[in-house]
Amino acid sequence: MALSVNLIKRLPGFTLNVSFAAEAGVTALLGASGSGKSMTLRCIAGVEKPDEGSIVLDGRVLYDSRRGIDLPPQNRKVGYLFQRYALFPNMTVRQNIDAGLSLVRDALARKDRRESWITRFHLEGLEEHFPRELSGGQMQRVALCRMLAGEPEAILLDEPFAALDSFLRWQMEAEVRQTLAAFSGVALLVSHDRGEVYRMSERVCVLNAGMSEPVMPTRELFERPQTLQAALISGCKNCASAKRMETGRVQVPDWNAILACEGTADQPVTHIGVRAHWIVPCEADAENAVFCRILDAQEDVFTRNLTLLPAGGTGTIRAELSKEAARSLTAGNEAWFCLPRRAVMLLMETDSRSAAPHG
């Protein structure tokens, strides 16, 4: 089971240029809104047509601009879970699920299939309800059920939890995770929520202003992002341009700092990133200690967030400390802060026509 996607689609304002391969299991497409995630899914499903490229699912060519192949969505065997579910409002739950079984011609076989799926998604008793009579969670279950009833070879989930409130979200996430675990084909999950991607996917492909980055294991994106874009999208709040020194350390002009780091000395570096929650107050003689003035201190729900200006530096650093640790730190104070060696991520800026601004 594998899905390989290479496509270019020119849209007003930007060009989508995506290239990745996904194996069985969940692969996430992570990107800010407007980065082309949904459009990518639509091209795979066949409801939008790319300008160039090829889409191959398990050796089956779904689209190939050179060979003039463009299977209609009806024949692609690709399921699509829409952000707002797209349940047919004029049909009951039963009729909605039957719509997913349109290709099953025999009425009895269709009834059997439908009933087994209804049982699997705990929708018994809701068969004659209309979508407007369902709760958000039930609507999502019906949409999942309808999509899977047609036994697609790949499924595409477009921001599946965006329409749910945060409490229900947890519950549905668990349900969808189970559903995905039972699915043997390729599943693509589109999301702008890093947490969701971290919890739900095994591999991730970062989309940045229409350009895709190489697919990598999800854990790795968050622990060791390779590119500036990946670091930013994975939620790294402190990224600054940096230069590798002969000693193996990195020089960060914006912060007026020279930092020890891990990683081989010949690894090319254009930027470094330090996650805000790794930064802690420290003594002056600690490794990677930076003397900073606290420009701003803000209470968040569970943390105290500081905006720091390193002495002699021009760029600020954001630190998220536990309330305990940061109790005495207020705006206007000066103190030493440690950017731990293992928290210093070495990054490369990828050649993207529209690179994100440095943080």
Next chain:
Amino acid sequence: MQEIWDILKHLDYSPLWISLKTGLVATVLCFFLGVWTARCVMHMGKRAKAFVDGILTLPMVLPPTVAGFFLLLIFSLRRPIGSFLYEELSIKVVQTWLGCVLAASVIAFPLMYRNARAAFEQVDIELVYAGRTLGMSERAIFWRVVLPSAGPGVVSGTILTFARALGEYGATSMLAGNIAGKTGTISQRIAMVIQNGDYLTAGLWVAVILLISFGIVVLMNIFADSKLMNVKKW
């Protein structure tokens, strides 16, 4: 009172049936044609759409007599198409009930087409996409997803079409004429009896057409209101 009763007793009711029959047949014709055209025009490019939409809307904004003129130009027995239809297929349009239907259809068509198109353009595109990815045929998507979603707009278009077709006068009088019991519709009967100074009979027919048309519009409003519960007032 006695006078009205006498008139009602001896009234020739054929205009009512002719009008209703014409309205119904024209509405059915316009419904399928309008829905189909709306669907085609929706998928056209910007310029082609502006042009074709313009032509299709013309009968609504032009005086009906202009439409009647063109219809006569086409179907008159002295013209190529008209004579061909009559001689080869024995179809006569001028001075027949078919002419009534045709005239009413042409005039009422834009109402159906425009309402249907507006309704189709409002349909959530994701519903159509969902239908496609689920393997539904395009035909099934149209009849079972798009049309029901566009329901209120299509229904009000259909009702307006019927109301317009029912009362059509200008084009009908030119194409079909006013032959009692054959092409004499209510509106033509009104014009005729007024010419004879018979205000009472005219008034009766006016009341009939008023009642039907007003009833239709009120019915439509009630229907539309129950469907659009989340309409915001501003």
